[in-house]
Amino acid sequence: MSNYSTNEFKNGLKVMLDGTPCSIIDNEFVKPGKGQAFNRVKLRNLKTGRVLEKTFKSGESIPAADVMDIEMEYLYKDSDSWVFMDPKTYEQINIDETTLGDAIKWLKEQDKYIITLFEGSPITVSAPNFVELKISQTDPGVRGNTVTGASKPATLETGTVINVPLFIDQDEIIRIDTRKEEYISRAKS
């Protein structure tokens, strides 16, 4: 694999740190007056999701990580794994619960997810930032009640429970921000 010098650092760059693939999420060039410059970098460990800080002398190089993001379609749940397919090659892969992580909350058949491969093996699954899911159970809607902030729990078709406004009914499809795990709006259909 190739190396990246600190002057090539930018957000999203995938690098190896102590044998672990990481993604750069913040890179600050630090130089107090004259003298040695440093790059103060925040990285996300792609396996655990943990954020770590690391400082490099400017001009130093670190190895690139053999990491690739591909879009795959979720097909079905096998006994103890989840099966995804590359819609271009029809190649299928099985993903275990640990790797699936939080994406399990929003997993719907035929939806597309970003699978991160490290040296060919899946290490993380990311749900899209916004998903549309059907409500399988919630208390009956209260028509005309638009009091700001008033909400009730609703169970989604994936089993995940989130808060929705009082006027939302069972079987409605809603739009959700998966990063904040929040209701956004009714889905426009």
Place this chain on the structure above:
Amino acid sequence: MRWNADAKIATLQSRSRLLTKIRQFFTQHNYLEVETPLLGKHTVTDPHIDSFSAQGKAQQPPQYLQTSPEFFMKRLLAHGSGPIYQICKAFRQEEQGKQHNPEFTILEFYQPGFDHHALMQQVDHLMRYAINTPPAEKVSYLELFQSHLRIDPHTASLNELHEKIKQQNIQISTDALDRDACLQLLLSHSIEPNIGKQQPLFIYDYPTSQAALAKIRTGSPAVAERFELYYKGMELANGFHELNDSKQQQHRFELDLKQRAIHQKALPSLDNKFIECLDKLPACSGVAIGVDRLAMLHAKADRIEQVLTFSWDER
């Protein structure tokens, strides 16, 4: 395609007012405004500064975009100019970040007869006049490291410095860090975030290994008569009680080149006209100030692009 300027019009107006005030200050203090070449036959040897070179016709030696107007301004002082100032562009490769643009605006000025303490006072007056700062404080490099890190920067061993870096929880491999890199790391990571928050702070009398172009004052320890100014998380100025000894300067340049060779950096030829002028350089102090950073403070901007018409990435 985005073709707009980075700075808002209101910020450009703020920047223009700042430049007017700076020029007023120097006129009131009887400085001569000068202009020196931006493209020179020579460039600095500083191991941590890399110049851009510009190629003219093939087979001709490259020219260098100046990293500061220092060498030409000192030749003017030696020529008998008296107090001078300049506001110009300077260029440094690979310095880009929240407070750095590889092409930036520098204010540099020199006052014959001043030592570094007298010049710090004048910088303080300029800051108060131009951007309404509260009066500055002063602390020596030694006192600063003693009070913030309980370490003597002049005598601490390399091992003690490596230990201190670990103790400060700075995540870096210390193997490749020499004494000065350790001190600079500790200054930028552990000290800088905690100084100059309310009022500007001058740090003065640096380790002799970081003398650059400053005079060294013998004593125990010997120190370089150099200062820097910090305010609100930014380094704003770097000044020297100027070395005016050509032999010593030549020796320092040669040490710089050795450092550059170790790190496989370009080895510029020495600027002999500059070295020779130093024996005629009057006793003086000089300072370089980052104008873009003053403009950031003046306009309350937190990124350098916000005060630039077209930043490095938008050219």
